[in-house]
Amino acid sequence: MAGAWPDGMGVIVGGIRIRHVKIPVTDLARSVGWYRDLLELVLAAEFCEEGSLRGAQLMHPSGFGIALREREYCSSTPDLTGFDVVAFELDSVAELERVAARAAEFDCVHSEVVDRGEYGAFLDVTDPDGTVLRFLANNPLHAGRFVGVDAADSGAFTLYDTPKL
Structure with missing residues (x-):
């Protein structure tokens, strides 16, 4: 089907x-x-x-x-201070850069665009109450494909393909 x-x-x-x-x-x-x-x-x-x-x-x-x-x-x-309650998928890292520029234009607290290679890129923008909006590009997560992510305290991560659940 x-x-x-x-x-x-x-x-x-x-x-x-x-x-x-x-x-x-x-x-x-x-x-x-x-x-x-x-x-x-x-x-x-x-x-x-x-x-x-x-x-x-x-x-x-x-x-x-x-x-x-x-x-x-x-x-x-x-x-929800510090929590990324929602993530928006954008078509490219260039679009992430445009959102970052818009955030800067309006004096919004935001991260830099972080490109994580095979795991895609992200940008976090924090609203006036501290809630984080995450913007993604090239994210490998989608229906029909499983990706496990193991994050270390250092910020490094590894991907795996066999579910633990």
């Missing part, structure tokens, strides 16, 4: 894709501006509770969205 998972199971729902990622923020207006500027998103919706603005939905013309919700009104008030 074309497109079947390696264990022979078919896809249950065709055309499934991630619609948006919801991120808790401490200052909704600041974060809406930050995400709009960096990712060229458009405000698509606002969410009020009893007349008070608590969240927003931002969309990209390609169809992905970022939903933002005031942290104090999220269940368990999650703090």
Whole structure:
């Protein structure tokens, strides 16, 4: 069966894709501006509770969205400081460089573009609340191929092809 998972199971729902990622923020207006500027998103919706603005939905013309919700009104008030909650796949390292330049233009905290050879390249950009957005290019992870990664404290890593699970 074309497109079947390696264990022979078919896809249950065709055309499934991630619609948006919801991120808790401490200052909704600041974060809406930050995400709009960096990712060229458009405000698509606002969410009020009893007349008070608590969240927003931002969309990209390609169809992905970022939903933002005031942290104090999220269940368990999650703090994602330092955590890369989402990764965006870009077509090339040159596109990573363009995102890095855009991040610098808007004074966003960001890493350098790191090229890890066969494991691809990445760029991390940190939002105003410390949540990390990861941007990838040439990443070897995709459906139909298994890649194991063993990372060392030094930052070095090795790849393996036999699952441990």
